[in-house]
Amino acid sequence: MSFQPITQIKTAITVDFGVIILRYVIFVIDYIYTCYCLYGVKLYKQKDRCALPQPMEGPSKQQESLAFMTNIKKVSELAGVSTATVSRTLKNPELVTENTREKVMKAVQLAGYRPNWLATSVKTGKSNSIVVLVPNLVNPFFMRIIEGIEQAAQEKGYSVLLGDTQGKANRENEYASMVLTNRADGLIQLDHSFPFSANDAALAEKVPMVSVCERIEGERRYPFIELDNYAAGRALTHHLISYGHSRFGIIAGQRTSQIHHDRLAGIKSVLNEEGIDFSEDMLVGGSYRIETGIEGVQELLKRDTPPTAIFCFNDDIAIGALYELKRQGLRVPEDVSLTGFDNVKVSAYMDPPLTTVDQPAYEMGRRAVDVLIQLINRQPLSRTREILPFQLLERGSTGPAKA
Amino acid sequence: MSFQPITQIKTAITVDFGVIILRYVIFVIDYIYTCYCLYGVKLYKQKDRCALPQPMEGPSKQQESLAFMTNIKKVSELAGVSTATVSRTLKNPELVTENTREKVMKAVQLAGYRPNWLATSVKTGKSNSIVVLVPNLVNPFFMRIIEGIEQAAQEKGYSVLLGDTQGKANRENEYASMVLTNRADGLIQLDHSFPFSANDAALAEKVPMVSVCERIEGERRYPFIELDNYAAGRALTHHLISYGHSRFGIIAGQRTSQIHHDRLAGIKSVLNEEGIDFSEDMLVGGSYRIETGIEGVQELLKRDTPPTAIFCFNDDIAIGALYELKRQGLRVPEDVSLTGFDNVKVSAYMDPPLTTVDQPAYEMGRRAVDVLIQLINRQPLSRTREILPFQLLERGSTGPAKA
DNA sequence: GTTCCAAATGTAATCGATTACAGTTTTACG
DNA sequence: CGTAAAACTGTAATCGATTACATTTGGAAC
Incomplete structure (x- = not known):
């Protein structure tokens, strides 16, 4: 560290302090103005305010032009080589002498050069x-x-x-x-x-x-x-039948989709094998939302023989269905069994946790x-x-x- | 429709039929192979298979070169004008005669021209x-x-x-x-x-x-x-204190973030006003995950005087906390009150629905x-x-x- | 039929890269 | 040391647009 006379340090501190105070004042005014715009005057009580963040320098700096855009030409001039050499140094360094490479890299560093991705893409034709x-x-x-x-x-x-x-x-x-x-x-x-x-x-x-x-x-x-939705439909059905269920309801998502048909076909095929009739009455719903689950349950419970087991075609629907069943005083799974689909994270933490089909979504x-x-x-x-x-x-x- | 002799139609049908059969056979072989790769032989039972999708023409077409990339030059030649005129027609149609515009638009249509976005961007310098x-x-x-x-x-x-x-x-x-x-x-x-x-x-x-x-x-x-996290912290605390709570726990998310500090400061300020001591013991957690809620509850319940109200710094944490509290036989809110943060969709459908802070996220x-x-x-x-x-x-x- | 001006169109430079090709330097080897 | 081959570097064309500037066209006014 270099030597500084005490008086000089004192001055520096005083000046700094002045700047800080000034900034703070400006900040407070701005802050109050912000609050005014957002809330009206009422909420200004100090104790309802947030811990004051640091003063900001404002956007003034960002008003300047984008001067930082350096291009390959400037770098080439800085390094004293052609643009071709700069390009090669960066893309195919093995084509360039150690010596040149150093020169170029130094120039790149100095200029803070980053190749323009748009230009590269338009040349190579790949985005x-x-x-x-x-x-x-x-x-x-x-x-x-x-x-x-x-x-x-x-x-x-x-x-x-x-x-x-x-x-x-x-x-x-x-x-x-x-x-x-x-x-x-x-x-x-x-x-x-x-x-x-x-x-x-x-x-x-x-x-x-x-x-x-x-x-x-x-x-x-x-x-x-895609997932083997047909087989998944079969597996779910087998699972429920093994528990002795025979009256089913289905709350579907998008009914026009392929996966809908596959899952449904899987369910139907097992029902068929087990001698259980499928009727269109069993099928309600039409979108993959929580509300669909709620409405679906309401509708299914109106049937003459309400189902003891409900397939929901995703976990959101199942969450809605679970909510509504409970609200109507039914217990899950004692009164009604419920299955979801997808295995979203929260499904494991519902009360009760949802039986569901895990899809390897990430994979x-x-x-x-x-x-x-x-x-x-x-x-x-x-x-x-x-x-x-x-x-x-x-x-x-x-x-x-x-x- | 043009006239066709009967025999010709018959031939066409026969040929078509042959092609369909052939495709189907190829498809089935491919399908079996796919299944083999994915599942091994065991699962081949026909009844466990998905409804067979339509045969595919395979990727052969996609192997061809990207011949559809038409550029402005071809269009200009097609229309018999310069590239400048084509560009103007598309970007500033008012600079071009009705007549020329039509010619150009026809050529654009014919060539299936779409301007290369990369080229436009590199020229204008904006992506x-x-x-x-x-x-x-x-x-x-x-x-x-x-x-x-x-x-x-x-x-x-x-x-x-x-x-x-x-x-x-x-x-x-x-x-x-x-x-x-x-x-x-x-x-x-x-x-x-x-x-x-x-x-x-x-x-x-x-x-x-x-x-x-x-x-x-x-x-x-x-x-x-950002949200007024400080005020939100205060509001939640007031809410819980109005219910008579005085022993609190906090399960936090990322502890280094600004919003963490703001929320905590809000909570502390009210506790302070109400003469309730804040201790670091009350604060657990460290990430915005369901598991954090579970671990947080486990930790908080080990305290000599476990909290009767727990702040969770997001809804996922609250979902985990709720799960764990129930698992340990505690009732919410009778034994422990719980608050979330964010108001994610499912929070309203938990059992019980979560008290939480709604953020205008979309806005x-x-x-x-x-x-x-x-x-x-x-x-x-x-x-x-x-x-x-x-x-x-x-x-x-x-x-x-x-x- | 000129003249003039505005509107329409064309020519060519440009954006910032890459790269074929040409030219230069270095290396290897007899 | 001379020569050929190899390695390096530079020149200039190119990607597909946009646009300043130059040129042509068209129509109005006289």
């Missing part, structure tokens, strides 16, 4: 992005898949564009068209619809696309990765990316469909049928 | 993308924010790059650097850490960045949007995008921080303290 179409972001099951997608994509140098479609066709169209405009190299569809607009359908022919969990209706050109997401990248690179696929095994988790929400 | 850093995708609270972000971004012509950081610094660094390489124009941080690596810190100075829910620790340059996401886009466009901000109001939802998990 290294994939777009994922999700019908519902808040469903933790979908998010688990996307976690897998994200992880796998990142490992392979791809980034993920999020397309929250809310099940709406026009939003799907918009996101899907990103692949047609080079904004993304490929597409993962978590819903069951064909995401391209009629206008783009011809172009869509050659687009790398994979669907996960669902199959795209009427489309046989795209690979898919499905990862596989989808693998397959998609193969499609993007025009590599031959070893398989165009993958049907993954499930696991039936028997927990507290199912039990023996009432005598 | 029209923003990257969102999320510590945890599966948390529905975060996803609600992202829903808002996504929606607002889409409306303004931006797309959202998903950065699942899992709270890891190196992943944050990687995603944050997307803004430095023109891959994204701005950054929304949902966690409380400064996402840039030390290396990039100098460049980060001028990057458009906003944080939501959390403030970035030690950083005063970036705007933030916060939307606001974040508004602010970020202002930063990106170098527009002056009217306010560099926004503190949004909360709502205390009193539900079944809180009640009078045991006498």
Whole structure:
């Protein structure tokens, strides 16, 4: 440390102190103004306020122009070489002398150079992005898949564009068209619809696309990765029948989807084998929401012979159903058994914990990316469909049928 | 329809039929092979199999080259105009004659032309993308924010790059650097850490960045949007004290974050006013997970005087705590009152429903995008921080303290 | 039929990279 | 030391757009 006379330090401290006070005053004024805008005057009582955060320097700095964008040309001049050499140093260092490499790297460091990704992409014709179409972001099951997608994509140098479609066709169209405009190299569809607009359908022919969990209706050109929903439907039914149930209810999600049909077919096939009649009366619901579970139970309990066991086609529905059954004074599983689907995290912590079907969601997401990248690179696929095994988790929400 | 002699139709049908049969056979072989790979031989019983999906044409078509990429030059040749005119027709149609416009549009249609987004972006220097850093995708609270972000971004012509950081610094660094390489124009941080690596810190100075829910620790340059956590802490405490509680426990999430400090300060301030001592013993936990709630309850119940009311710093923790309290034979709220935070969907359907603090998550996401886009466009901000109001939802998990 | 001006269109530079090809230096070896 | 081959570096074309500037066209006014 360098020597400083005492007086100088004192001055410095005084000045600093002044600045701090000044900033604080400015901050307090701004803060009060903020509160005023948000709450009106009433809430200003000091004790209801948050611990005051540090004063801010404000956005002034951010008003300046984006001066930090250095390009390859500046670096090349700084290093005294051509742009080609700079590019090579960064992409194929083995083509460049140790000596030059050092010079260039020093210049890169000095200039704070980061290659413009847009320029690289336009030259190579690859965006290294994939777009994922999700019908519902808040469903933790979908998010688990996307976690897998994200992880796998990142490992392979791809980034993920999020397309929250809310099940709406026009939003799907918009996101899907990103692949047609080079904004993304490929597409993962978590819903069951064909995401391209009629206008783009011809172009869509050659687009790398994979669907996960669902199959795209009427489309046989795209690979898919899904659970063995038919077998899962059978397993659940066997499980309930082994407990002596014979009066069933089903609260379905999206009834137009492939997985709906598969699960239903699985259930029906076992009922058939066991000599239990299936009737359309047993089937209610139409979306994968908690409210569907509530309404479904209400409807099913109105039947002449209400069910003693209810299949819910996802855990959210089951959560709603459980809530409503309890509200109506019925006990689970003593009065009614209940099964979910997906094994979302909370399902294990409900009261009672839900019997459900575990899907390897994370793994499905990862596989989808693998397959998609193969499609993007025009590599031959070893398989165009993958049907993954499930696991039936028997927990507290199912039990023996009432005598 | 054109006339066709009967015999010809018959032949066509026969051929078609042959093709279908052939495809079906190929499909079945492939299907069996798939099953073999996935399950082994045992599970082949026909009745355990899914309803057979339609035969697929396989990936052969997708092996072809990406021939559909038409560029502006081809369109210009097709229309017999210059590339400039094509560009103008699409971006500034008012600069072009009706006549030319028609010609060009026809050519665009014919060629199936979609402008290359990468090229446009490199020219204009704007990627029209923003990257969102999320510590945890599966948390529905975060996803609600992202829903808002996504929606607002889409409306303004931006797309959202998903950065699942899992709270890891190196992943944050990687995603944050997307803004430095023109891959994204701005950054929304949902966690409380400064996402840039030390290396990039100098460049980060001028990057458009906003944080939501959390403030970035030690950083005063970036705007933030958050809940009035201090006031929320106070409100929850008042609520519990009004029920006569005086022995409290707190199960916290990330203890290093700003919101943690704010909430805790709010709780402490009320305890102080009411003459209740705060001790570090009351505070357990350290992450926003269900397991934290379980472990937290176990720990708190070991105390000499276990709490009669427990603050959980998010709903997941509360769900875990509720589960564990019940498992230990305690009733909620008769024996122990419990509060959550965030108001995730399921919290209302727990047994009992959770008393919690509602955050306007969707709206916060939307606001974040508004602010970020202002930063990106170098527009002056009217306010560099926004503190949004909360709502205390009193539900079944809180009640009078045991006498 | 000129003249003039505005509108429409074309030419060519540009964005920031990559890379084929050409030119230069270094190395290896007789 | 000379020569060929190998290794390195530079020049300039290229990716697919946008846009400043130059040129052409069209129509109105006289």
